[in-house]
Amino acid sequence: MPTIVVAAGSIDADGRVMMQRRPAGKAHAGLWEFPGGKVEVGEAPSEALVRELREELGIVVDVTSQCSIDFAATEHVILLLFACRCWQGDMIASAADELRWAVPAYLAELPMPPLDVALVQRMLDQRRLDRFTL
Numbered sequence: 001m002p003t004i005v006v007a008a009g010s011i012d013a014d015g016r017v018m019m020q021r022r023p024a025g026k027a028h029a030g031l032w033e034f035p036g037g038k039v040e041v042g043e044a045p046s047e048a049l050v051r052e053l054r055e056e057l058g059i060v061v062d063v064t065s066q067c068s069i070d071f072a073a074t075e076h077v078i079l080l081l082f083a084c085r086c087w088q089g090d091m092i093a094s095a096a097d098e099l100r101w102a103v104p105a106y107l108a109e110l111p112m113p114p115l116d117v118a119l120v121q122r123m124l125d126q127r128r129l130d131r132f133t134l
């Protein structure tokens with residue numbers, strides 16, 4: 001059964017998206033991803049995202065402020081991407097090597113895991129970035 005992973009495209013007032021770099025020792029080390037992680041047994045995906053963003057970035061988000069925008073999957077992982085525009089607190093990396101605000105048009109230039117490449121490519125192809133920048 002595939003692992004369900006939730007991830008957030010957090011968007012700031014300038015329409016930039018928060019990306020984090022996976023640390024050494026983890027799968028996809030050195031690649032840039034949307035902050036998030038695995039959904040635990042008994043959790044709703046949105047609840048898992050609230051927990052992961054608190055653990056990984058130290059921010060507090062409201063379940064109702066998240067909007068599911070896309071997904072990508074392999075036989076091992078189903079990655080659910082949410083847009084997140086409202087949070088409380090300053091983002092501090094605790095699971096990542098580095099955090100970076102990325103302008104959407106340049107997201108595709110960051111080295112990413114294959115599922116993220118697919119998500120970002122589709123956002124660009126289908127002009128889904130409107131959802132990020134609106």
Ligand SMILES: Nc1nc2c([nH]c(=O)n2[C@H]2C[C@H](O)[C@@H](COP(=O)(O)OP(=O)(O)OP(=O)(O)O)O2)c(=O)[nH]1
Nearest residue numbers: 005007027033034035036037038077079113115116
């Ligand atoms: N968070 C996140 N994970 C992603 C993305 N793209 C992608 O392929 N993944 C994969 C990498 C991992 O195989 C899996 C998430 O695992 P993880 O190690 O970050 O999960 P976790 O935070 O729950 O950490 P752990 O308890 O397993 O250490 O999903 C993405 O954009 N964000």
